[in-house]
Amino acid sequence: MIAEGNDDPRRPTALVAGGGPAGALAAKVLSDRGFRVVLREAYPYPSEEDDKVEKSKAYVISLIHRGQRALRRCGVDPLLDLDAVVVSEAVVRHNSKTGKARVLKLDSGKCPVVARRRALAASVLRAAERSGAEVRCGWSLQSVDFEKKEATFEERGGSGEEIVRYDLLVGADGVRSRTRTLLSNHLNENGETFGVKTVDDTMEYQVAILPRTWKEILVPERANAPPLDKCPPGSVHAWADKGEGSTALGWPVRDSNDVPADKFLVALIFPGGSHIAQRLVATHSLCCIPRIASMICDQTIDACNLSRAVAITNMVGGERRQCIVLHRLSFLHTLLIAHSRLGEMKQSGFGGYTQALSALFSDWTVESRLDVARLLAEEDNVPSTGGVCVWPQALSHPESGTVLVGDAGHGMWPSLGQGCNAALESVSVLADAIEAVTGSVSSGAGCRGVDFSASSGGEIAKAIAIEYNGLRQEDAMAAVDLTFNGIGGTKVRGAPHSPVMFKVQIALFMLLNKVTAGLVPMPAMFRIMKGDSARYSTLKSAMKVEKYVTYGTVIGLVGGALGLALGLFK
Numbered sequence: 001m002i003a004e005g006n007d008d009p010r011r012p013t014a015l016v017a018g019g020g021p022a023g024a025l026a027a028k029v030l031s032d033r034g035f036r037v038v039l040r041e042a043y044p045y046p047s048e049e050d051d052k053v054e055k056s057k058a059y060v061i062s063l064i065h066r067g068q069r070a071l072r073r074c075g076v077d078p079l080l081d082l083d084a085v086v087v088s089e090a091v092v093r094h095n096s097k098t099g100k101a102r103v104l105k106l107d108s109g110k111c112p113v114v115a116r117r118r119a120l121a122a123s124v125l126r127a128a129e130r131s132g133a134e135v136r137c138g139w140s141l142q143s144v145d146f147e148k149k150e151a152t153f154e155e156r157g158g159s160g161e162e163i164v165r166y167d168l169l170v171g172a173d174g175v176r177s178r179t180r181t182l183l184s185n186h187l188n189e190n191g192e193t194f195g196v197k198t199v200d201d202t203m204e205y206q207v208a209i210l211p212r213t214w215k216e217i218l219v220p221e222r223a224n225a226p227p228l229d230k231c232p233p234g235s236v237h238a239w240a241d242k243g244e245g246s247t248a249l250g251w252p253v254r255d256s257n258d259v260p261a262d263k264f265l266v267a268l269i270f271p272g273g274s275h276i277a278q279r280l281v282a283t284h285s286l287c288c289i290p291r292i293a294s295m296i297c298d299q300t301i302d303a304c305n306l307s308r309a310v311a312i313t314n315m316v317g318g319e320r321r322q323c324i325v326l327h328r329l330s331f332l333h334t335l336l337i338a339h340s341r342l343g344e345m346k347q348s349g350f351g352g353y354t355q356a357l358s359a360l361f362s363d364w365t366v367e368s369r370l371d372v373a374r375l376l377a378e379e380d381n382v383p384s385t386g387g388v389c390v391w392p393q394a395l396s397h398p399e400s401g402t403v404l405v406g407d408a409g410h411g412m413w414p415s416l417g418q419g420c421n422a423a424l425e426s427v428s429v430l431a432d433a434i435e436a437v438t439g440s441v442s443s444g445a446g447c448r449g450v451d452f453s454a455s456s457g458g459e460i461a462k463a464i465a466i467e468y469n470g471l472r473q474e475d476a477m478a479a480v481d482l483t484f485n486g487i488g489g490t491k492v493r494g495a496p497h498s499p500v501m502f503k504v505q506i507a508l509f510m511l512l513n514k515v516t517a518g519l520v521p522m523p524a525m526f527r528i529m530k531g532d533s534a535r536y537s538t539l540k541s542a543m544k545v546e547k548y549v550t551y552g553t554v555i556g557l558v559g560g561a562l563g564l565a566l567g568l569f570k
Contacts, residue, residue, distance in 0.1 A: 011036045012457030015151055015166035016133075017141050017179045019043075021061070021117070022406030022423040023172030024124035024135075029074050029431045030170070031131035033438070038164055039125075039133050040153050042140035042173070046122035059207065059414075060251050060265055061120055062088065062236070063113040065531030067421030070428040076127055084119040086252050086261045088112045089232040094239045099219075099363040103227045103235070110531060114236070114251050116265070120420075141178045144169070146186050146400040149458075167457030168464060170430075171404045175388040175411035183402055195393045199484065201386035201413040203269055204342045208375035210264045210368065214252060217264055217368040234261060241360045245271045248360055266372055268360075269386075270342045342383040350377045386414050389484045391477055395426075396469040401461030403468050405430060410476040415486035416528050422479045422536070426472055433468035478536040482528060482543070505550040 014030040016023050019041025027039045063071070068078045079085065089111050091104045106112070115123075129135050138156035145151075151169065153162045171179030180196060187194040214237055215223045222228060237250040247269040252261035345352035353373035361369050375381060390411035396403040403409075406423030413419075438460060505523070512520040521527065524542040532539065 012167040012460050013038065013165065014168040014170060014461075015040070015164050016170045016172055017151070018171065018173035018177075018406075018408065019046075019121065019125055019135065019137055020172065020174065020406065020423075021120050021124055021420055022427055023170070024121060024128050025071070025074050025076065025424060025427040026170050026172055026405055026430060027128035027133040027135070028076070028124065028131045029427055029434070030168075031128060031133045032075060033431070033434045035168070037128070037131075037133040038166070039128065039135045040139040040141065040162075040164070041135075041137040042156070043137060044156070045137040046118045046125065059205070059267065060114055060116050060253060061420045062251070062417055063115070063424075064417065064421055064529070065110045065533065066418075067424045067531075068113060069533065070421070070424035073428040074424075074431055075131075076124060078113045081127060082113070082115055082120060082123045084254050084256050085113050085115045086234045086254060088114050088234050088236045088251070090235040092228070092231060092235050092237045094237060094363055096239050096241050096360055096362050099222060101222070101228055101363070103231050107530075112236070112531075114234070114253070116253055117420075119255075141173065141182075144179070144182045144186070146183065146402070149401065167401055168461035169400070169402045171402065171408040172406050173408055175390055175407040177404065177408035179402070180390075180392065180404055180408050183397060183400065186400075187397065193393065194397065197391040198411070199389045201388065203271060203386045203413070204383045205386055205414075206268045206342055206376055206381065206383045208266050208372045208381065209253065210266065210371060210375070211262070212264060212368070213262060214250060214264050217250075217365065218363050219365050222363045239360050244356065244359070246356075246360060268342065268376070270383075346377070346383060350374060353377055387411060387419065389413055389480050391480055394469050395473050395476060396465035398462045398465040398469075401458060401465060403430065403465050409472075410480050412480050412483035413486065415483050416525070418479055418483055418528065421531070422476070426476060429472045429475075430464075430468050433464050433471055436471075437463040437467050475536045478540040482536060482540055501550065501554070504554065505546055508550055508553060509546055 012035055014027075014035040014037050016027045016030070016037060016039040019027075019039055023039065023041070027037045031037045063078055071078050076082070079087075089106055089108075091106065093102045093104070095101070125135055139153040139162065140156070142152045142154050142161075149166050149169070151164045151166065153164065155161070169179065171177050171183070173179055175198075184194045184196055210217060213233070214235070215228075218228070234252055239248040239250075240246070248266055249269070250264055250266045253263045253265045254261040255263075345356055350373055353376050354370065357364075357369050357373055361372075387407075388411045390407065390409070392404060392409060395405075395409045405426045407419065409426060410422065411419075412422065506525065509520065509523040513522050521542070522530075524539045524546060527534070527542075528536075528539055534542075
């Protein structure tokens with residue numbers, strides 16, 4: 001079947017590959033701005049996904065001010081148009097050793113909006129359909145002819161095939177983007193360079209949803225005593241076990257806006273496998289699989305275990321080198337999980353979880369700990385890694401009319417909670433690019449002088465791709481850099497303590513912020529997590545300044561102390 005794509009020759013056709021929150025929002029943005037939009041998503045429609053699929057995606061999404069602003073820019077109200085959202089008015093930090101809690105109230109008007117990913121994607125997809133986008137789920141991208149601008153999709157189960165013709169191709173199909181891979185392969189085969197650097201997260205996550213509120217999970221003497229007795233019901237909760245290097249986050253969730261937040265989603269976060277295995281995933285370079293296997297677990301790998309390996313050409317600094325890349329569900333990932341803390345707990349089953357959770361959730365009732373252990377031990381509830389940091393050479397390829405949004409263009413670890421927020425912001429930037437190039441159908445030419453009605457679809461797509469990359473590339477890469485460095489940098493990812501100098505940097509600028517009554521801003525890392533509206537590139541520069549000031553201050557103090565000591569000896 002061939003989708004010709006355009007019932008009006010004056011309307012260019014945009015194909016959106018991927019129906020997650022970013023892809024769905026891109027479809028709405030394009031439809032609202034005069035495009036004929038075709039969206040295809042590999043998974044079933046989000047509201048039809050079973051629990052197993054949602055567990056594999058493994059999270060709720062916290063929309064901070066940045067993400068909420070992007071949604072409103074694109075015509076979606078986070079509170080009115082999204083289903084099953086919970087407003088988080090406070091963050092509660094639980095001390096696993098003492099059982100005490102500290103409540104941090106959030107600024108009114110900047111409270112995060114929490115939604116289950118499935119509900120968020122379904123809400124935005126419905127908004128895209130109302131705007132006129134043609135949405136079909138259960139169709140996976142197989143190939144793209146970038147010269148003819150034709151994409152081939154296969155229906156789930158292999159029961160059908162469809163060819164979609166387009167003018168503008170929007171890749172929104174996640175960190176393992178098929179669109180990005182096909183584009184990179186096409187350009188590299190034709191003598192062009194389109195490099196993509198990726199680094200997998202080695203932290204591991206596992207999720208369980210308890211059918212009760214957080215007050216019902218905690219022991220009564222804690223839940224009903226200050227400060228929790230007056231804590232808002234939508235609060236986000238955090239627990240940490242420094243001995244294990246583990247963390248747990250909990251969010252109240254609900255199934256729809258018509259019912260209260262009567263469920264509690266818990267995400268366990270544990271360090272990944274051995275140091276050797278972490279380095280292998282980070283570099284993606286596997287030259288001698290059997291030797292590496294023996295380094296990790298002293299066993300030989302049969303050749304059939306490499307059946308999911310894919311040989312690619314990795315472009316690094318202009319130099320081509322052949323690598324073997326194993327994707328998340330590959331043998332290497334299975335090996336990592338099996339030799340990690342969560343993997344050990346999974347292999348031990350129910351008993352393995354109860355022992356670990358008793359230390360982490362010391363203020364929970366015994367019944368709640370046993371219930372969450374049972375949910376985590378279920379066969380289909382498998383630990384997963386946090387994601388992939390993605391640095392592509394560009395966010396678009398104008399000649400082929402291709403743009404990358406969301407995780408397809410700038411995937412990132414969940415370290416700072418920016419993934420979905422940055423993805424939605426990229427779509428709002430795409431809206432800026434479209435308006436800058438084309439204006440609207442009624443107004444004719446945009447500020448770049450491209451007449452929507454007189455220009456061909458290919459000319460419009462090329463201009464939009466150029467504009468979008470110019471507006472977003474630097475900022476998007478800064479966002480990935482910030483997330484990659486995380487809280488204290490990648491060298492201590494999963495360790496119980498951050499570097500001393502990083503702690504000094506945070507403390508110094510928190511002190512300066514207090515002493516100057518806000519004249520000196522809060523540390524950039526905190527501003528990012530609070531949803532500061534500043535550009536990511538600006539926040540990245542601020543972090544560099546903070547680092548240099550901190551080192552200068554420490555060196556000055558040490559030098560002064562040494563000078564004073566020498567003076568006293570004289």
